[in-house]
Amino acid sequence: MPGKKADAAQQQEIKKALVGPQSGSSPAFSITPTLVADQVYEALRTAILTGELAGGSPLRVRDVAEMVGTSVMPVREAIRRLEETGLATRVAAHRGAVVREFTVGELIHIYEVRATLEIEAARRGAANVSDADVDRMEAACARMQKAVKERRVWDALDDDEDLLRTLYTAGGNPVLMDVIENLWLQCRPYKVIGATEAIEHDDDSLWTPQPAILEAARARDAKAATKLTKESLTSARQRLEKRLVPR
Amino acid sequence: MPGKKADAAQQQEIKKALVGPQSGSSPAFSITPTLVADQVYEALRTAILTGELAGGSPLRVRDVAEMVGTSVMPVREAIRRLEETGLATRVAAHRGAVVREFTVGELIHIYEVRATLEIEAARRGAANVSDADVDRMEAACARMQKAVKERRVWDALDDDEDLLRTLYTAGGNPVLMDVIENLWLQCRPYKVIGATEAIEHDDDSLWTPQPAILEAARARDAKAATKLTKESLTSARQRLEKRLVPR
DNA sequence: ATTTTAGATATGTGATCACAAATCACGCAA
């Protein structure tokens, strides 16, 4: 029974991924009464984003509940939210949900939408950044380059998103930022894979656009900012298209 | 106690809005085993979109459960999904959710994002529509104009979205369509209000762009299609901006 | 041997109960 075995292995993965964060931690102080359902949601989300829960992994309510030490109820609400976010898909009516896995084609579509949105966001952001924003971007850029040197993939991606987030947020349209943020979420697992490969092959073309974008923001050069983000995202899309017809 | 009274009135509204669809209907046949949680979600969603559940209305789990004739559990999952869709907001940790109400400023932001996305979608769609797509668009356009004449606001809006949906879908990027669709969802309550006013004042500027877009699609004129959707959405945004400083 | 069907198991989903947190009301004190 190979299916059984694979499932068991996957459940081991899930356990490893979920119990880590807050297993035996003392409650400490929680100024905002934290909801169990939210904690489960966060745990599942980061587990999916890091790739610890690979695409296709089944999300069984009882298993997850036992692993995080709650009943099934908060798990169900968490899974419902994951579905709406696009991180999980319900396979059928009474068959539960699995971690969503994107085909390369779907990822290309996502990157196309990201391009149209982020080009606009970069244009608006570059025209409106404050000096403090530029400082933030500079700090994030430095942190990112340090993380890349030290091969901390996850941190590098976080810093990259931080940099762009401050730029886009400066544009003054929170809705635009929200939509982009959700697309980032769906891209994350792929980005982790791609960045890991890039770091292992000492290919730093992934991290070159950011300093240039920073300089464009510092100069309030909206034109240059749009050009750079466009190039960055089209090259990312081209990397994806290479995967469509592998070698 | 004025708060109590207002709540009671609102609950009456909710009841009227929810029991209509499927109160005493016999189960009939359901080829796909329909989930109660999904039914509740649909009921709440359409109630919100029609404006029967106005922005700010509290969504109390027990009340909604009693009205739709279920327990509180499916209601909770439905509300969680509504939150993630942006149709409801949780006010605090143990204080439940209310129907989200958008400020005019937020709506303007939504329309800005819609503009950037739909302009792109129209460009891609106009270049790729099939003859069958054009036929569909033509039918939707005719239905819309008939509905406008007969002052059926809801139907007119549905047909309008149908027309654009076939155009945008022809572009071949389902992700793009999904994002736009979600933004439409959030705009709906406002669109209902705006369209109702327009129809009452015999102002049909709302419905003039669609035939032109249809013709652009028929001619596979991507340039014209982008121009028209841009104009349509900017004029919608300008109507919104007029509401920022009322008269 | 292949297909089908019946039972068994696993698992999602709905209902009910119980608890916790927040708001409200009332009352007391300054």
Next chain:
DNA sequence: TTGCGTGATTTGTGATCACATATCTAAAAT
């Protein structure tokens, strides 16, 4: 009258139980 505190009510949230449905196993029939 105003401020604060305490009890009561409301309401969201979590746990447990019960059921429905799907999948799987195995046996039987053609």
